[in-house]
Amino acid sequence: MQGLDFSIVPEYWPLIGKGLWWTVVISATSAVLSVVAGIGFALLVLYAPPVLRYPVRAFMWLFMGTPLLLQLFLIYFGLVQVGIDIPALWSGIIGLSLHFAVYNADIFRAGIASLDKGQTEAARSLGFGAWRTRVYILVPQALRNTVPAIGNMMIALLKESSIVSMIGIAELVHSAQLVISETYRPFEFYLTAAALYYVLNLVLEAILRGIERKVELSR
Amino acid sequence: MNDIRPMIEVRGAQKFFGPLEVLKGIDFSVARGQIVAVIGPSGSGKSTLLRSLNHLETLDGGEVWLDGVKVNQTLGRRAFERHINGVRQQMGMVFQHFNLFPHLSVSENITIAPIRLKGMARAEARALALKMLDKVGLADKIDAVPARLSGGQKQRVAIARALAMQPKVMLFDEATSALDPELVDEVNLVMKQLAGEHMTMVIVTHEMRFAAEVADRVIFMADGAVVEEGSPAELFRNPKQERTRSFLKKFLNG
Numbered sequence: 001m002q003g004l005d006f007s008i009v010p011e012y013w014p015l016i017g018k019g020l021w022w023t024v025v026i027s028a029t030s031a032v033l034s035v036v037a038g039i040g041f042a043l044l045v046l047y048a049p050p051v052l053r054y055p056v057r058a059f060m061w062l063f064m065g066t067p068l069l070l071q072l073f074l075i076y077f078g079l080v081q082v083g084i085d086i087p088a089l090w091s092g093i094i095g096l097s098l099h100f101a102v103y104n105a106d107i108f109r110a111g112i113a114s115l116d117k118g119q120t121e122a123a124r125s126l127g128f129g130a131w132r133t134r135v136y137i138l139v140p141q142a143l144r145n146t147v148p149a150i151g152n153m154m155i156a157l158l159k160e161s162s163i164v165s166m167i168g169i170a171e172l173v174h175s176a177q178l179v180i181s182e183t184y185r186p187f188e189f190y191l192t193a194a195a196l197y198y199v200l201n202l203v204l205e206a207i208l209r210g211i212e213r214k215v216e217l218s219r
Numbered sequence: 220m221n222d223i224r225p226m227i228e229v230r231g232a233q234k235f236f237g238p239l240e241v242l243k244g245i246d247f248s249v250a251r252g253q254i255v256a257v258i259g260p261s262g263s264g265k266s267t268l269l270r271s272l273n274h275l276e277t278l279d280g281g282e283v284w285l286d287g288v289k290v291n292q293t294l295g296r297r298a299f300e301r302h303i304n305g306v307r308q309q310m311g312m313v314f315q316h317f318n319l320f321p322h323l324s325v326s327e328n329i330t331i332a333p334i335r336l337k338g339m340a341r342a343e344a345r346a347l348a349l350k351m352l353d354k355v356g357l358a359d360k361i362d363a364v365p366a367r368l369s370g371g372q373k374q375r376v377a378i379a380r381a382l383a384m385q386p387k388v389m390l391f392d393e394a395t396s397a398l399d400p401e402l403v404d405e406v407n408l409v410m411k412q413l414a415g416e417h418m419t420m421v422i423v424t425h426e427m428r429f430a431a432e433v434a435d436r437v438i439f440m441a442d443g444a445v446v447e448e449g450s451p452a453e454l455f456r457n458p459k460q461e462r463t464r465s466f467l468k469k470f471l472n473g
Contacts, residue, residue, distance in 0.1 A: 116316075118314055118318035124275065125275065125314075126336070126380070137320055
């Protein structure tokens with residue numbers, strides 16, 4: 001049995017740190033995009049005319065019913081065949097964003113649908129049109145009410161972002177693998193990567209708790 | 220100049236919920252500055268009638284006019300949306316369950332419509348909110364959030380919110396029905412004050428004493444029709460219809 005030796009970890013920190021950085025960049029970008037797109041999808045599914053609504057709904061089902069890994073492969077390797085060549089980094093970000101946007105959309109849709117009918121009536125009675133009612137009254141409330149559920153999705157997104165390593169993006173897991181192929185020290189470096197994910201999630205949870213508390217205070 | 224044209228005119232209002240005819244061809248009008256109370260048993264159609272005045276309910280037949288403008292016009296979808304939004308800005312509505320916007324502060328609840336719909340500047344809107352809150356006795360709550368208010372305070376803010384659009388008419392849909400008994404008076408007081416300022420008001424209510432006190436005219440509805448209408452004195456002390464008598468008797472005993 002080979003003894004465990006964590007003392008070699010600092011030596012590879014520049015590479016691991018770079019991977020950590022890209023994990024943060026990819027996750028943060030995808031998180032923002034998935035929330036924005038999620039709101040968009042939710043509004044389309046709820047309010048768009050049928051010609052738009054049904055395709056969007058079908059698209060959402062497709063993304064919910066298939067693995068993220070397959071979606072990434074399709075975007076990165078598959079689309080090239082039809083002439084759409086998206087760089088790996090953007091393929092990863094687009095895949096993650098769409099995958100989670102679909103889940104976020106479902107949460108937002110339920111959040112909007114669960115609002116009291118009186119909110120719409122009050123807004124309409126003041127003279128707000130249908131879209132202004134959604135923009136100023138319904139969506140902000142749905143956003144507030146869904147902070148905990150969306151937060152959970154964002155924690156999942158951060159962890160699932162490791163899958164983009166499969167299309168060659170040098171994020172945290174990919175960097176760890178590079179280091180391991182050089183050092184043959186899988187335990188030390190996978191554990192280091194795991195510890196870093198854990199720390200990232202602690203930070204994310206703290207941020208989410210801060211948002212939740214802010215929302216809670218104004219209730 | 221005295222404008223004799225009625226502020227609100229309803230002709231032949233008819234409404235079905237499925238096979239059920241909830242408004243059976245109702246006619247009534249409200250003069251400028253008049254206060255009309257609509258009473259009747261639950262299910263009589265009084266709330267539906269009120270909600271059809273600002274088109275929250277779509278009538279299946281009949282006409283509604285506000286200050287000489289037909290409310291339920293036949294227009295294309297977009298044109299009607301523009302038209303009805305304009306009409307609604309002139310009719311304030313107060314709901315049984317207040318329906319304040321919980322994500323906004325008291326001041327934002329009041330200013331959002333003037334700012335977003337009338338393009339009012341923020342500072343001006345806030346001054347207006349303060350003025351309206353002062354009117355309902357809640358100037359000190361301008362920066363509170365709705366969740367921190369009592370039911371009576373919420374309803375007074377809702378009244379201030381509607382008044383901030385400077386409506387021609389105020390519609391009250393059982394404004395005190397959801398309130399604890401000890402909170403009813405503070406809301407009634409605000410409504411009485413509005414009556415004193417000659418605001419045109421249509422009040423759907425279960426409170427006979429309040430209706431008698433504040434209304435110029437009382438309409439008694441049952442089963443989707445107006446059974447009887449008259450001054451509070453006539454209708455409450457000397458009802459002509461048997462249906463009215465039995466309703467009032469049940470109400471006074473209950």
